[in-house]
Amino acid sequence: MSQSYKIKSYCHIKAHEVSLNGKVIYANDSNTFSEFIKAAYKSEKTKYPKFFKMDNLSKLAFLAADVLLKNENFDPEVEQNIALVFSNKSSSLDTDRKHQETIQDPSNYYPSPAVFVYTLPNICIGEVSIKYKLNSENSFFIFDSLNARHLKIYSDILLSNKKADEVLCGWVDFEDDSHYEAFLYLVSLEGNTDHNEHEINKLYNI
Amino acid sequence: MSSVYLSYNHILAPLGFSTDEVVKNITSGKTGLKVIDDEQVFQETFCGALIDKVQLTSRFNKLNSSKAYTRLEQMMISSLTEVIEAAGIPLDDRVGLIISTTKGNVDVLEVDQAFDKSRAYLSALGREIRTYFNFENEAIVVSNACVSGILSVAIAKRYINHGIYDHVFIVSGDIVSAFTLSGFHSFQALSKTPCKPYDANRVGINIGEVAASALVTRSSNHLSEDAVEVLSEGSCNDANHISGPSRTGEGLYRSMQSAFKEAQLNANAIDYISAHGTATPFNDEMEAIAFNRMGLGEVPLNSLKGYFGHTLGASGLVETIVGMQSLKNETLYKSLGFESLGVSKPLNLIDKTIEKPLQIFLKTASGFGGCNTAVIFKKVK
Numbered sequence: 001m002s003q004s005y006k007i008k009s010y011c012h013i014k015a016h017e018v019s020l021n022g023k024v025i026y027a028n029d030s031n032t033f034s035e036f037i038k039a040a041y042k043s044e045k046t047k048y049p050k051f052f053k054m055d056n057l058s059k060l061a062f063l064a065a066d067v068l069l070k071n072e073n074f075d076p077e078v079e080q081n082i083a084l085v086f087s088n089k090s091s092s093l094d095t096d097r098k099h100q101e102t103i104q105d106p107s108n109y110y111p112s113p114a115v116f117v118y119t120l121p122n123i124c125i126g127e128v129s130i131k132y133k134l135n136s137e138n139s140f141f142i143f144d145s146l147n148a149r150h151l152k153i154y155s156d157i158l159l160s161n162k163k164a165d166e167v168l169c170g171w172v173d174f175e176d177d178s179h180y181e182a183f184l185y186l187v188s189l190e191g192n193t194d195h196n197e198h199e200i201n202k203l204y205n206i
Numbered sequence: 207m208s209s210v211y212l213s214y215n216h217i218l219a220p221l222g223f224s225t226d227e228v229v230k231n232i233t234s235g236k237t238g239l240k241v242i243d244d245e246q247v248f249q250e251t252f253c254g255a256l257i258d259k260v261q262l263t264s265r266f267n268k269l270n271s272s273k274a275y276t277r278l279e280q281m282m283i284s285s286l287t288e289v290i291e292a293a294g295i296p297l298d299d300r301v302g303l304i305i306s307t308t309k310g311n312v313d314v315l316e317v318d319q320a321f322d323k324s325r326a327y328l329s330a331l332g333r334e335i336r337t338y339f340n341f342e343n344e345a346i347v348v349s350n351a352c353v354s355g356i357l358s359v360a361i362a363k364r365y366i367n368h369g370i371y372d373h374v375f376i377v378s379g380d381i382v383s384a385f386t387l388s389g390f391h392s393f394q395a396l397s398k399t400p401c402k403p404y405d406a407n408r409v410g411i412n413i414g415e416v417a418a419s420a421l422v423t424r425s426s427n428h429l430s431e432d433a434v435e436v437l438s439e440g441s442c443n444d445a446n447h448i449s450g451p452s453r454t455g456e457g458l459y460r461s462m463q464s465a466f467k468e469a470q471l472n473a474n475a476i477d478y479i480s481a482h483g484t485a486t487p488f489n490d491e492m493e494a495i496a497f498n499r500m501g502l503g504e505v506p507l508n509s510l511k512g513y514f515g516h517t518l519g520a521s522g523l524v525e526t527i528v529g530m531q532s533l534k535n536e537t538l539y540k541s542l543g544f545e546s547l548g549v550s551k552p553l554n555l556i557d558k559t560i561e562k563p564l565q566i567f568l569k570t571a572s573g574f575g576g577c578n579t580a581v582i583f584k585k586v587k
Contacts, residue, residue: 116389126575142347
């Protein structure tokens with residue numbers, strides 16, 4: 001019989017606000033996502049120059065994961081086996097469109113590896129893995145909207161099969177400047193919230 | 207935990223429109239790769255494996271669909287139809303659908319395309335496939351770079367073991383498009399000639415297109431002649447670089463460790479490795495290091511990229527299906543393009559197609575974002 005797991009903490013980034021466990025920790029009224037996410041990143045004081053090279057989806061996922069994982073105060077000397085299970089609707093379409101623009105016109109043809117590498121949704125998982133040295137299980141799923149049932153099942157599987165000790169799970173979607181959203185939560189043996197479909201949806205809709 | 211099997215399957219590739227035809231061509235040493243000089247496809251001359259348009263259309267038209275489907279959807283539907291028919295399983299709530307792809311219908315982003323741009327959403331692709339076949343459950347779309355195809359097999363097994371489904375149909379596919387060609391070209395990763403995995407003179411990849419489908423099931427009543435048991439799996443990240451593999455093969459090594467631990471097997475249990483072998487200098491070197499760290503340097507190994515090209519999110523599934531044929535036919539297929547070892551650690555490349563009794567094989571894949579997957583399969587019949 002599978003054990004029951006808990007949601008230990010969660011983070012939202014949407015509508016130019018960052019919140020941790022339901023409390024707004026950063027907000028600003030920038031015009032664009034780029035301005036907002038840069039300012040939010042600076043407020044977090046995470047010194048990580050690679051951040052500026054990331055595409056929008058990776059910046060969004062990275063910041064949400066960073067806010068949440070930093071709060072856990074893991075010992076940097078101890079290896080963490082935290083699986084990363086991310087999902088969204090728009091895959092990497094924001095960057096796909098940018099790459100497509102660079103090849104559309106033969107007279108103005110300028111594809112770049114720095115853009116192309118981000119035309120895969122799981123690159124943002126790679127970015128988080130690199131920052132937190134997570135050599136763990138990872139997978140990127142695509143759904144029309146947050147699929148709490150699927151995420152719950154897959155986290156349970158990874159934990160009960162001992163493929164991971166904890167699972168950082170959720171939704172990171174970047175459609176365009178005004179349509180983006182991150183909701184990540186950490187599934188663990190400990191925590192105050194039960195890990196079930198109802199609670200995942202409830203936290204998502206906070 | 208009860209056994210989970212990989213059973214009925216189908217490959218739709220430039221090398222043939224059935225698993226049998228593809229394997230017959232592999233046996234006789236044919237490749238699907240060609241030098242293509244066609245501005246309609248890509249502005250540069252490249253070497254790749256393309257599915258013939260006329261053949262695909264005529265194949266798809268046999269299904270008498272009244273709706274318009276994209277090229278990739280036509281490939282996926284044509285392939286999955288064969289597996290669903292062979293399996294004879296009603297598509298009820300105990301049956302899952304997993305779709306794996308890296309770029310899906312990315313060609314609809316091109317100008318002057320007949321399809322609405324919303325078709326580029328991978329969830330739209332999932333909906334089209336689900337609706338065509340009337341699956342009761344929503345499609346689970348896996349898009350995890352070049353491990354997507356083999357990772358879906360692992361995910362299907364996990365879902366079944368966990369009691370969520372009894373059967374899962376997987377369809378994997380990716381097309382050759384100006385989108386991917388231009389991207390890999392900008393990385394200077396494309397070889398202008400047929401690729402040479404693990405060879406001293408390897409210079410890069412060829413892109414290919416394919417659709418492949420398979421049934422993953424817990425039911426021993428639904429096993430094909432070539433069915434294998436899915437013993438174990440692991441999928442670990444390098445945590446090193448987003449577009450280059452780890453120099454120590456860390457993620458691949460850990461993926462294999464995870465799979466070996468779960469199956470309670472040692473390296474000497476493996477009869478054959480169906481490796482990733484993209485033929486880029488760094489990837490193949492990384493694999494050689496990881497395989498040697500696992501003590502697998504002497505196990506017969508091939509890369510099938512010389513037959514199919516790199517078929518991205520479908521490569522893991524199509525290569526696994528060929529691995530199943532290796533076990534069934536007791537044959538190790540030549541690693542096409544290989545002449546002399548060009549990695550720093552020993553590997554036992556299969557340099558000619560030979561018969562050999564085989565029981566257990568390991569399939570591995572690695573991709574951008576630092577992802578890696580390893581799955582171990584065992585012969586059933």
